[in-house]
Amino acid sequence: MAKTNPGRFFEDYRIGEVIAHAVPRTVSGGERALYHALYPARHALYSSDEFARACGLDQSPLDDLAAFHIVFGKTVPDISLNAVANLGYAEGRWLKPVYPGDTLRATSQVIGLKQNSNGKSGVVWVRTRGINQDDEPVLDYIRWVMVRKGDPNADAPDTLVPELKPALAADDLVIPEGLDFARYDFTLAGGLHRMADYAIGEKIDHVDGVTIEEAEHMMATRLWQNTAKVHFDATNREDGKRLIYGGHVISLARALSFNGLANAQMIVGLNAGAHANPCFAGDTLRAWSEVLDMAETTHPGVGAVRLRLVAMKHGAPAFALKGEDGKYLPEVLLDLDYWALMPI
């Protein structure tokens, strides 16, 4: 009996089953410090306990994306070890801030299956939930991946493609308890623009660039206990390159977006996301954003802004996205659609 984890193949998933993922993780100030060392993160709410308290929270939470990466990392051995591609995200909601001392675990429920016409692989949809030590959900999102079949002759399952919201509505978002931007300090936050200063359709070039090193993306990906071989093992691909975890690109782009969106403080919704092209060490990453929507919330001074965040390689044209054929330009790495909270 093999002692190592072979991962699951397409035929191993059943609609409705709930997979409990392994290796719970307690976070501390160490994870916060490393997040700031790995990414040029400057959003004040995640940097200062005092700033977070002035906004009605108990203390500065772990960056929302760090919480996402930790939960995501736990799912890899069960969901994407034999994945051919990470196809998309939908209906992601942050339900409760994660604080130092919290312990996170994760479960995924299989909510969709569709074998590919070639019979060699299929698409698996899961709803993943991050849960803290008090059994409270902190994060919830749908992801779908293409997974190889272990046995090409295994029967195809009944096809079930879940209906996904193209985007969460502002009413779907969960605002952290007590959050209050009524006395928000724009000077300390590092940006003078409130929600009213932005317009739907406005695009922002985040200006700065970061050249990526192997040691950095591997340290980040290990920190989230993501075990996918392709990120760590230079002998895994024929070209000898280590593919950078898509979440590393998300966090880099989000951190760069501070320059122009310093007050888009908390991420509360993930509508969609595409890892358009692979990213490798040596690439210099840049980012731009587009304001897609805005809404008020019932919390004092707190607005919700829906943003497109695009990461691209140095050399791409300004606001690069798709070509005339509707396909992503080769320099585009990430196209992310999310909701953040901002003073109105």
Place this chain on the structure above:
Amino acid sequence: MAKTNPGRFFEDYRIGEVIAHAVPRTVSGGERALYHALYPARHALYSSDEFARACGLDQSPLDDLAAFHIVFGKTVPDISLNAVANLGYAEGRWLKPVYPGDTLRATSQVIGLKQNSNGKSGVVWVRTRGINQDDEPVLDYIRWVMVRKGDPNADAPDTLVPELKPALAADDLVIPEGLDFARYDFTLAGGLHRMADYAIGEKIDHVDGVTIEEAEHMMATRLWQNTAKVHFDATNREDGKRLIYGGHVISLARALSFNGLANAQMIVGLNAGAHANPCFAGDTLRAWSEVLDMAETTHPGVGAVRLRLVAMKHGAPAFALKGEDGKYLPEVLLDLDYWALMPI
């Protein structure tokens, strides 16, 4: 009077003397987070306070190897600054878990001396002890190194070669107070195999590989305050390479061994260890294990498994170890013999 530390030479050691090593170190969640960023560590007991508590501990301890590296690092300025080679380990025992907030210091007693026949160097055996802020020993091990003579004409000391146990017996091991695997959660731990599922002589290929970067091994080695020049200074060797600290290889291999030995939770004994060949940045490291022995303990549900852990470079044959001449194959980096605790 020179202000810098010249290190000790072979003729500077006296049988029986106890050397108090410098620079005590307080650990926190920061060291735990960095350990997870530097190594693909996934053993649940070191990742989750909740999991550790369910196993009868107060919280998740610092990884046993991190405690070892910290204690080892303290000894370098006094023991191995002028060492030609790190020859071996024996009778290593972890005596008490190290928790965030603990402060570690170290002492070494000289227990053996033998001048080499060339008269230019000799072997020094020391018993090193790691001690916490309450003066309790947390770790104890014997190490022997070959050290240069400062003065080739210095008299040879009386030869004393200590008798070393080839391996600790299960009865020699100290099981952490309160440890209890009776309600061990195999799903959360990430591996379904208990001690009864393994057989003596069984070999496990840990499958995964990690390509090593300079920044990573230097950050790790600095974190343990290990000052050996050869790890940090590219001008130190004629080939311009920085030798990777042997402990970095130990931690990488141990972390990789999660895939196949997820429930070999705590390291409690170090029987022997050989750094068979040097490791450099760019090497892709793989690991395999062999079950050498098993024993029950008096703690509920807690078994002890004696394991050989071998680290090797990518390209080595499966389960590579020694050639027909009895020497380690050139791709083999580490041959470690240790005891771990596992649910029975």
Place this chain on the structure above:
Amino acid sequence: MAKTNPGRFFEDYRIGEVIAHAVPRTVSGGERALYHALYPARHALYSSDEFARACGLDQSPLDDLAAFHIVFGKTVPDISLNAVANLGYAEGRWLKPVYPGDTLRATSQVIGLKQNSNGKSGVVWVRTRGINQDDEPVLDYIRWVMVRKGDPNADAPDTLVPELKPALAADDLVIPEGLDFARYDFTLAGGLHRMADYAIGEKIDHVDGVTIEEAEHMMATRLWQNTAKVHFDATNREDGKRLIYGGHVISLARALSFNGLANAQMIVGLNAGAHANPCFAGDTLRAWSEVLDMAETTHPGVGAVRLRLVAMKHGAPAFALKGEDGKYLPEVLLDLDYWALMPI
């Protein structure tokens, strides 16, 4: 209205104005662990809570230079984003240790302005202050930088060049409350030399070298939330190199100085500093010190030592500094003049 920060240009500064810098930062054991991973730091007071308590402090503070870097980093978006050169430091004083849990913010007052004769740039002098969550100053220093003009036709301001002390006197220094070296443990500190063992004019070669990696200096510089593009973006300079943050060189050199100055524990004054030449990844850094002055303090057993700390590249002659023309030799990276506290 542009949403990104264009930085300030020379004509944007007014004598007397106080700039409140953004993004306060709470520090934890995570920052301490990372400081030890990024630099070969071994000063016992910053490594061990027990050692710090034996010296009269509450616990081990964050390294003084880490506090400096955090405060400095906050000033970059407002002071040096359009800087051509970082020209100097003066009158720097550490006023209060920074402990895990403290939150730091920073302000800078413009105290001098002088347009260059070319009319395209000018020198700005600021007094920067680091402030904790109780509104207590923890750090105070003067820095001056050459800043480009945004509009070359902007009027020149009245010239005001502040009078700066060439060095702080020992009486200017603030010794941390309660600091007491009467029962200082030289063995645990890792160096046997007290102030009385040093002589003014004595030079110390710190012997060890460190070869620098891109990932390390970028992680360090991000950790201090320093956003200067030139450190992170390989496309920023024509030669494709990333300039290493001068503070990274300061911390590396200071950490190397442990070997020879293990008891120069706390940095309390910064008299002057020149980043003599740029530093790039791949450079192997070495350091030497010169004792410039010594003084007693009113605290039990606590002396103050004024030191020159020079960082240079491997291959430089011993104690390299300036050539016959009075200019720094090309291998010299840093010439720093500071006060540290040492047992008398």
